[in-house]
Amino acid sequence: MQSNNNVERVGGARVASPYVASTAKKRKKKWNWALFFFVLPGFIIYSVFFAGPTVAALFLSFTDWNGIAPTFNYVGFSNYTNMLTDDPIFVQSLGNNLKFTLGVLIFQTVLSLFFAMLLVKNTKANIFYRAVYFFPTIVASVSVAFVWTFMYDPNIGVINNILSAVGLESLAKSWLGDRNIAIYSLAFVQFWAHTGQMLIIFVAGLHAIPKELYEAAEIEGASKWQTFKSITWPLLAPSATIVVAYTTIQSFKAFDLVIAMTGGGPSYATEILSTFLYHEAFINFRFGYASAAAVIFMIIIAIVTVLQFRLLKSNDVKF
Amino acid sequence: MKKQMLLLMMVVLLMGSVLAGCGNTDETGGAESGDAKTINFLHWRGEDTEAFNAIIEKFEEENPDINVEMNALPSDSYIANASATLLSGKGADVFASFPGSQFEALQESGAYVELGDQAFIDRFSENMLGAGQKDGKQLAVPYQLVYNIPVYNKGVFDELGIEPPKDWDGFLEVSQTLKDNGYDPILFAGDVSPSQFINPMVMNNQPSDEAFAKLETGDEKLTNDWFVKTLSQIKELNDKGYFQKDPLGTKKEGAAALFAQEKGAMLALGSYMMATVAEQNPDIEQGLLSPITVSEDEMKYEGIHTSTFMLGVNSKSEHQKEALKFIEFLTKPEIASEYANATGQLLTVKDVEYDSPELTETAAWLDKKTLFQPRYTLSKEQVSKAIETAIQDVLSGVEPEEAAKKAQEEVDRAIK
Known part of the structure; x- marks a missing residue:
């Protein structure tokens, strides 16, 4: 069946996979770009509104920035x-x-x-x-x-x-x-x-x-x-x-x-x-x-x- | 599969355009219509929006090539919200700032254009401009003036035949008379009064305009006699029952309501409450008085003033000329009078004509010897908070010496 190209068996269940097995003998993995685009919007929102500020906060925690001035010093721990x-x-x-x-x-x-x-x-x-x-x-x-x-x-x-x-x-x-x-x-x-x-x-x-x-x-x-x-x-x-x-x-x-x-x-x-x-x-x-x-x-x-x-x-x- | 990809691409493009739309607001916000330039005016007095709108309309009529867009942010989170706008240079060509630590932080980041050579500087009372100066440069012009001393009920004082006291013994005597006659002598708002009442209490115990500022250089300590004496006097007022029941649990609105209901005779806040009280009780006759903590002959200052709502031009603004024109317009005596009477605010601008009894009463204090609010001479808010906490500690039962020691430890940490 053609659609078998897009599914894998995990623990007995048929699940969608980003990787495709081309033949039974030679399992060559291919990246499925369609699935990447599904994740992209969520990834962008998460990065901009959560991961980015978290990393920024971690970085700023080692500085003496006052929140307004354009410059700051590194103060370590x-x-x-x-x-x-x-x-x-x-x-x-x-x-x-x-x-x-x-x-x-x-x-x-x-x-x-x-x-x-x-x-x-x-x-x-x-x-x-x-x-x-x-x-x-x-x-x-x-x-x-x-x-x-x-x-x-x-x-x-x-x-x-x-x-x-x-x-x-x-x-x-x-x-x-x-x-x-x-x-x-x-x-x-x-x-x-x-x-x-x-x-x-x-x-x-x-x-x-x-x-x-x-x-x-x-x-x-x-x-x-x-x-x-x-x-x-x-x-x-x-x-x-x-x-x-x-x-x-x-x-x-x-x-x-x-x-x-x-x-x-x-x-x-x-x-x-x-x-x-x-x-x-x-x-x-x-x-x-x-x-x-x-x-x-x-x-x-x-x-x-x-x-x-x-x-x-x-x-x-x-x- | 092709259909699926097409749908996905459309979703991504749609999201991209939404995000791009969000990012474009600054550009459209500062867009020019025809030849007119748009300047942004940022401040925290949302309650003055109507008055400012009327003034802006007149300004735009007089200057058809300039549009003014106003944005009022909440005062308690003003700097938190405004700092990014100020630094970007977009969204705030003319902006207001508080004196003290906020002004210090903004001037350190180079947010202000120097105003010293502007002709409108001469329209201000000279002794009110200091709050906006740094290293001899006039970076901002304080527009509003408030007196951070208690408001009192003149009707109650007249009824009991008492006059505003002129020394500490007199203050205690007046408070006792008020208490004996069923009034709460002093209405103290636990959230705001500690930062307000301390100013007149300290002004004659350490009569210097640098008393608090020297705390940050280590030349003064909160464990010194003058501060411990101030805390002891506050404790005395509390122990004698001159504050209303549970002063720390009473909020500003609650204290003001009790004052408007004429259950208390003095409100330990400031002149800025007079308009609010008059709205709640139009029949109340209000005045200002200071607790003089020394004998009459030792008194140096009669009260405390704060020149605030400091107008400045953003150094990153692309429309500085237009922004200066707008400040010049706001400082015209007739425009300043319109603003003052519409909002109930006393102003630092000369030749303003006031039309309400509260403003007339407050304006009389312009001739008195008052000290700029010591709290605003501090550049570190932690030091200000340490002083405030010492008062709250004393009202919670901590001994003045102990509260002063704890506060000084906090100051030491802040200036380390």
């Missing part, structure tokens, strides 16, 4: 060594980022799973509630920040006013002004804004679990907790992997919410890595230093993501 050994703000930003990410990760994963289990059945009410929970996801984060900043305001904000009105004045806090709780106040807004998104992923994952397994468990007399532990959670592992990885990356990269609500203050209590590198690049005019921060930031996210994938992959169940 000094940006990295200064940042890791003599920059308490960078260390504080990293610590804040971990607190923020961990807070969001735990609450967002647990609660989105909880709500997903409550709303898994496709009833009209459940579909309505899913839409309601998803709504904050589609609101621009700057709008979310604006609304929550007013809600958190200690004098005119609705949260403290409600707490005072119901006699819980002692619980009224300086939500964004207290250095000890400001980062958690921001984490709560991030959690509020994105839980609906994760809920939808979990609902999709729950729908993919075969009903027969639950029926078998019921016949065997398994309790709800046993059913969850032995069926739901293991079979939800792929969805959980996506939720955990996505939440982690999203929380590490949270920027607009923090900039709009606190700008990293008070006293750097809410400065996270993304705002740190923004301040270094565009406020302090230390573009080289900020590039070094960006490289470290990228490495941290890559390590955390790989670890998470490996950890959660080990829980995968095939059926």
Whole structure:
């Protein structure tokens, strides 16, 4: 058959290949230019908008460029060594980022799973509630920040006013002004804004679990907790992997919410890595230093993501 | 196969033309229609767009061979977005910049054309031009003038029979009277006030126009008495409850709203808030006052001013002559008056006629002895941030000496 020229057998499956076997005896490989053109647009976009800036950031991280001047000096690894050994703000930003990410990760994963289990059945009410929970996801984060900043305001904000009105004045806090709780106040807004998104992923994952397994468990007399532990959670592992990885990356990269609500203050209590590198690049005019921060930031996210994938992959169940 | 290749080629060509279209915007943006030349005006005051449009219309009528295209970027990310445009020479023939570290960074990169020999320089109050000078050269002209001292509610002061205080004891006494009468004496915005309130607080504790600048040369330290005293006075105001509840958690908009609602008597921001407050409460009568941190006879400065919105011509512009013509037009007293009254901004241009009570009140400060905002004498933003953080630390309960020490460590790192 003529079309056999363009296919190879891999693991028993017939797949398209860029290489063509001309004869059975002599397998001469030829480059198929048509397939190259298929890849080209994506390759160009990836190179211009991702690979290029990444390489540029790596290069700039070894310079003292201020972001404006036409010239700069090479400074070797000094940006990295200064940042890791003599920059308490960078260390504080990293610590804040971990607190923020961990807070969001735990609450967002647990609660989105909880709500997903409550709303898994496709009833009209459940579909309505899913839409309601998803709504904050589609609101621009700057709008979310604006609304929550007013809600958190200690004098005119609705949260403290409600707490005072119901006699819980002692619980009224300086939500964004207290250095000890400001980062958690921001984490709560991030959690509020994105839980609906994760809920939808979990609902999709729950729908993919075969009903027969639950029926078998019921016949065997398994309790709800046993059913969850032995069926739901293991079979939800792929969805959980996506939720955990996505939440982690999203929380590490949270920027607009923090900039709009606190700008990293008070006293750097809410400065996270993304705002740190923004301040270094565009406020302090230390573009080289900020590039070094960006490289470290990228490495941290890559390590955390790989670890998470490996950890959660080990829980995968095939059926 | 041929069909497939043809389709692919078409897709690639289409994508190529889309990308090429994206890359061509600069050329079309700077295109000339007929003999008219187009200059680009870049700034951050989106709220002034209407006023500028009216002025640009008049300019184009007077100069039919010049078109002006205006682009207003957000102020908080202005330099981040504007720097590439400025360096390319396309997209910004006339541009505004902030004084201080931003001006320093731009002048270091050679972004400005020297304006010293332009006739319009004489239209400015001479003592307001310093912010745009470097090594004896006038690189930019500050167009707007703000006073970075608290705004106060004149009606409340009159009602309680109190006058703006003239020394530190008087300031404490006035604050106590206000508190006793149910007002928050000072409304402090946690996000902005630390960088504003520090200026009048420090101006007489270390009465020098180089106090902050010397931090960058190492000739002054934040652990010196004058700065620790300033922090201690801020702590005293906080400990005595003269700031509203939770000053660090209150944002600029929240503090301004409380002031407009007349729940507080002084707003620790600056004259630039007066128009906003007047919009929220047209009946409020506003004035400016400074916290004088020493005795009356020791006082050297009455307040703080900042000449800002510094207009410059891009050294890479191909239309420098036209750009200079536009700045000359903006500095005509009648045009400057139109802009000032339409936007509520006080200007550095002489002979401007103001028509609002807020501007008239602010203009009265032109005759007072004021100091250029010390924060803007710093070329390194890290030093400015260290000072701001020291205030936030004190308001969070850190002792002044400890906060000053921590801030000095940050300064040492910045100037290393």
